[in-house]
Structure formats: C-alpha cells, structure tokens
Amino acid sequence: MTDIDLYEAMSTLRAVRRLRPDPIPDEVLHRVLQAAIWAPTGGNTQPWRVIAIRDPHKRQALQKLYQPAWQQFSAVYSKRFESLSTNEREKQERVLKASDTLAENFHLSPVILMFCFNPTLMAITDADLDRPSVVGGGSVYPAVQNTLLACRAEGLGCTITTLLCLHEKEVKQLLEIPEDWYTCAAVPIGYPVGRGHGPITRKPVEEMVYFDTWGSAR
C-alpha cells in the first residue's frame, strides 16, 4: 500500500472520520511514524514527540473529553451555516454529521496519535507580536502533515483534531506528559468504514496565490 505518487497522495487526502476498530499492524504504524519523523523542524531540534495510544481505557478517557468539547464547538460552528447557500449548507451538514460520528466513536479508532511539543526547544520568532503566535507550529505540523500523507499511502483514514487542547491539563495527566511539554494535535487513525480517501474541495490557485503584491493575480 505504500507505493503512491506524491501528488496523488496529496490530492486525494481527505478527512476520514468514520474508522473501523480493526487493529493497525505494527509495521504499518511504524512506517507512518517514521514518515512523521522525516519532517523538517527549525534548527533540526525535532521539538515534538508523539504518543500512540492503543490502550482502550485511555482512548475512552480521551473520548469523554473530546465529545463534550465537540458538542460545544459545533453548536457555535454550525451557526455560520445559516448564511450559506442550500448546496453549501448541505455539504457542511454532512461534514458536521461525520464529525458527530467521530466524536461519538473517538475511542473506537484503534490508534490515537497525540502530538506533543516543547516550546523551549523552539525559536518562536512571532512570540512578541501583537497577534496570535503560530510559528511554533512550524516545527510540528509538518510532521503531522507527513503523518496524514503516510496514512493516505497506507490506506488508513485520519483527520487532524485540536479540540483536546481545551482539556490539555487532563490530557497531560492521563498520558503522564511532563510539565514542559504540551499537546497540539490528536489524530485518530484507522481503516475507513466507507471508501475513505478521494476527491477534495479546495479554492482554485487564483484565489490562494498572489504574485509580488497582495491581491495581484500576475
């Protein structure tokens, strides 16, 4: 399952939220984790670690934190659908439904990958700016993206979730994460219930890319 063209993997990497509880073979999980480690980090300090959670009790404990966080979030999130066209709203409602299923079954995905990071190992160049800092993420989300792409190659479904940051204290306690390490993403992975990966919806290049000056199409 691992021979896949790069662009094919990227262009068919969709969020897969309905996962089968079937176990993931060790060698498959190992390849996914190796792919994560290949990612670049600032100064090659690799200021992240990942905990692969297979223990059913710990997965259950995470689900108990995740589901209420999702319910609270989705209540706010779905309000923005009111302004959408019927077509677009129906699409968003399908995503919402799949996300509800993920929240209900968070613990049933055979592995949850909890990505952790240590800010003292990072040069966070936007730390003092008067806006939300993101640069620390530059040394961990490339590894998360490699993970997702590797899952795509291996036929595993997955999606990035960050809602458990709302309960970071409890998560750290549950997984015995040290004081100076924090959490930045939980990625449930497993074989898809449905067809899994496939077509994705994105804005066209013309809307996302400018040349030389903001807003300039050429």
Added chain:
Amino acid sequence: MTDIDLYEAMSTLRAVRRLRPDPIPDEVLHRVLQAAIWAPTGGNTQPWRVIAIRDPHKRQALQKLYQPAWQQFSAVYSKRFESLSTNEREKQERVLKASDTLAENFHLSPVILMFCFNPTLMAITDADLDRPSVVGGGSVYPAVQNTLLACRAEGLGCTITTLLCLHEKEVKQLLEIPEDWYTCAAVPIGYPVGRGHGPITRKPVEEMVYFDTWGSAR
C-alpha cells in the same frame, strides 16, 4: 520530475540553502502552489494565502531585512555549539555556513514564497492556555510542508524560514498585506547549486514515539 514516491520524497527532503538564480518555469511553480492548496485546514476554511515574489526589487528588500535578522539570531544560536562534541559541532557549523550563504543571497533565489494567514478565520483552541500558542499553525504549516515536498518532486531546493516575522510590519508594508493578515513563513525556492536533496539526519523512532504513556517504548 513530478513522478516520485511519497516516502522517497519525504526521506530525502533536506533543507537546500544554496540556490541558483535560474528562473522557475510557470508550470512548475503552478504545480508547487497547487500542492500547497491541497493541504487540509481546520474546517476547510483555508485561512492562508501565499505571495510568490519574483520582483527583484522586492526580493532585495526582503534580503535587507533577512540578513541582519539572521546575523543576530546566529550569534545567539551558535553559542549552543560550545557544548557539542567535535563531530556534531562541525556538522552544525556547516549548516551555519550554508545559512550564512542563504542570508547573503536571499534575494537571488528566483522565487520567495511568503505564506500569510488570517487568525480570525481560525479556531485557535490553545489561545487561552498559559504557554505559547501553536494551533493556528495547524492550518498553514501543512500547506508549507506540501510546498516543500512538491519542490522536492520538482527538483527545486527550498527551506522554511521564519525570521522575517521579526520584521513583519515592514514585510506587510512592502507586499501590501492587509491589516488582518499576517506572515508565518518565507520559503526561498530555486534549483540547487549542489546536489540538492539527499540523506537527512533525524532521531530514531524509539526516541520520538511513545506508546500509551509518555516515555513508554511499548
């Protein structure tokens, strides 16, 4: 140049800091930017844009901001080499020298990709925690990583830089970036002077991955 196996691309994606000034064909640049756009973002809001800077005056202006920032940073950064073994120190000094070259020649890379983001389009779940926030980065650095991997596929050298955040105000003015958008990475790309991509040095899986509990190897 685009048919490349996913794992091969990931495992040979090294920082390439010595770039030739030769232009990048439009269709190659387009494929790289399309790859960026395929990346997932929270709620599929795609809260980022990229400015592809080819204008030599603007690249020169960025170099004038980048080089002093690098010099200041490297003076601090290289202090940590003192505690390293001779072997490790020599390796780090080679990286430093390549980074010096990059800073001197920042404007000579034919394209600099400036990634921008809008935090109001993001659900930053770690915004209120008592530690540096990174979650906003989860909706932009996957796109940056796709960019690097696509460069690898296309035979283009590249590396993520974030030092220009130290001069975000000037960068925003130069590129006419609106008030509510910010910068999070500048990626100079171009064909490599030397052999370009190749072997990378990373910690082994055993050091980066735990199972069920922090620190547990199984």
